[in-house]
Amino acid sequence: MNFWSIQLLNGLSLAMVLFLLSAGLSVIFGLMRIINLAHGSFYLIGGYIGLTVIERSGSFWFGLAIAPILVGLLGVILQRLLLRRVQHDELSQVLLSFGVLLVCSDVALTLWGGLPQTLPRPEALDGTIKLGTIVFPMYRMALSMAGIAVAVILWLLLGRTKVGARVRASVDDEEMARGIGINTGAVFAGVFGLGAALAGMAGVLGGAMLGVYPGADFDVILLAFAVVVIGGLGSLRGALVGSLFIGIANTLGNALMPQFALFTVFVPMVAMLAFRPSGFFGRS
């Protein structure tokens, strides 16, 4: 029983990191139909910036605040400067964003070196908590709760605010939205920036749990794509469901049959694309 509870919590905390990572990716695709392979770079750079800020300032929370802002800015620059030019050409988007991924990967390697590093956890959360007979790491519990909190905030933002309404209108019909005076350019840049910031946040939060290392950008982008495909492109709810699915499946896979762990991610992805490309909750 202990084993399953621990695995479930581990899966849940991984799922929350994935959710932060893929919520942005999913909405970006649904909104702008942009495939952005460099989304993994946001995670990596967020984690590294967080690392540096925490080491310099001594405060985890400071790092958690700064890194997403900087990464969000990077995202906006990327969108306005580069991705906007290949708006309707998927192949070009893939190549362009892959190039950005490589550039960021090299820059990160140069600035932060090749050794895997783990972000130090905040002292307040660096312990364990006992529920019944099971001992859980406090950090993972906090992470899971934080993820749910972010999900709720995003849902409220999108569904209950004027800004959210503008985003939803632009997703639904860009031309029409522009026609009624919505500045879709700003909406797109803003959503992209927010998605990048969330990915940066995932980098800090995940980095304290899984570490940051060269190649993490690749590993997470593949996971994020699997999440987005399964959950459904363009859907926040889908990103949550997909994250839970992949997070738990991958964790269980690693625990039970490590040699097949990789398949737990890609086989469902293929199956979903083959039979229901719009995912569980996506718009086709």
Next chain:
Amino acid sequence: MQAGERRALLGPNGSGKTTLFNMIGGQTKPTSGKIFLFGNNATDDPPHRRAHSGLSRTFQITSLFPNLSVVENIHLAVMARSPIRYAPHRAAESYPGIMREVEELLADWRFAGSRERLVRDLSYGDQRKLEIAMALAHRPRLLLLDEPTAGLSAAETSDLIEVIKAPGPEVSILMIEHDVDVALDVADRISILDRGRIVAEGTAIEVRSNQAVQAIYFGGS
């Protein structure tokens, strides 16, 4: 429809005319009901199988091969129902029968002069004409025309009407049109579609005096 009939399909915007064409052509699946082509149940047939049984169509937005030349477009239309279309080992130009048919079509439809021009560089009227030429390339039994005269000048329209009236009774024609005069000129019978249902059907006179039709078009006489 009867064999050899010329039928016009009219109706206000959004009534489902192109959707109906897409269901007949196989580009869209109906949510219920069946499609019968030439006496056979074609509901589950993909578009290419329907083409082989004798169906041909044009599209509301001209659907050709914009980056290929006129002769290459016609060549594809001619090759479509020949088994050589799977041959990977010989030059496409080395099949004299096919090439002869291509030359004939180019001459008949007066495209010989513009044979090397890319379709996207053709005038809109010429593109429409080419689309019909390609649709007729294999003497289909049923030809679907989706607003063939849309966007054409008066002169181009009367040219096109001659083209549409040219084939004999071995080709049945079902035509979507917005221009009522064109429809009346070409068609023997008319069907009126409104919000997905046929609300009237018959000869021009019958339909014109139909009250439901008047309500649709003129909001009640």
Next chain:
Amino acid sequence: MIRAGSQTMRAVGAAIAIALVVIAGVALPPYYEEVLVDGLINAVFAVSLNLLLGYTGLPSLGHAAYFASGAYAAGLVSLHVTHSFWIGALSGTAAGAILGAIFGVVALRTKGAYFLMITLALGQIAWAVAYSWRDVTGGDDGLRGIPAPDIGLSIVHLDGPRLYFVLTLIALVATLAATRLLVGSPFGRTLRGIKDNSVRMGALGYNVWLHRYLAFVMASAGAGFAGVLFVYHKGFVSPDVAHVVTSAQAMLMVILGGAGTLWGPVAGAMTITVLGNFASTYTLHWTLILGLLYIGVVLIAPTGIISVLARPKGSR
């Protein structure tokens, strides 16, 4: 459809290119020859992807899976069955074709962005198989110590780099000849029509799915063949050859050179291979340069260098 003048021009250009490569292969020291062979093998790989990407309009981000299956199949045959080049090549090409036949059924249920993603995922599945199936593939150590192949002529042994260079050059020329024949054939014309307007093709009477599937299998066979050349050249193969990075690089080679042209993928492959080798000698930042190349190609020359060079005055 092709003016006689430019046809001769192209034949002359091709002859010159081949002659240059032969001279380079013969005159340069062995290290450079190694690089050239790498380039030729990548060219075969890129040409096979071009059939899918450039001629049929199917953007596959997992083409390395078939390259890898060809490499592993030939490697295994060479280690356990026979050193014969012909049997190894046949096995590898068949392995690529069979994997393509299986994956193609799944992949062709999708289009556009979804096709990109499903081919990516399928490629990663192939990578995962190579990585996990230690007993057969050697896991992340891969297959090692694959001996030089035997082409069955007692006087000729392919353990000399010069002779292997000749072999790969012949292989590339053969692949190009086959591609040219295919592209000019009725089947090739239908692929071009499908790329331009697949709905119209269906309405005319073409079984679009079947044509795409056949192209997919052919392209996978070609990739498998390239994998065979690769494994005999290097003497080893590891799971990385199936990774999306390899697939993406092949895609870059095709686009850089010019998708939908015969020589484009060759030019792109040679450029990237030579550049990569050259850059790796002088700097640690080849990844950065490569990344900038990806970005540059998309923004500056999306139709590729060949079509920029070959653009005649006037239309097209």
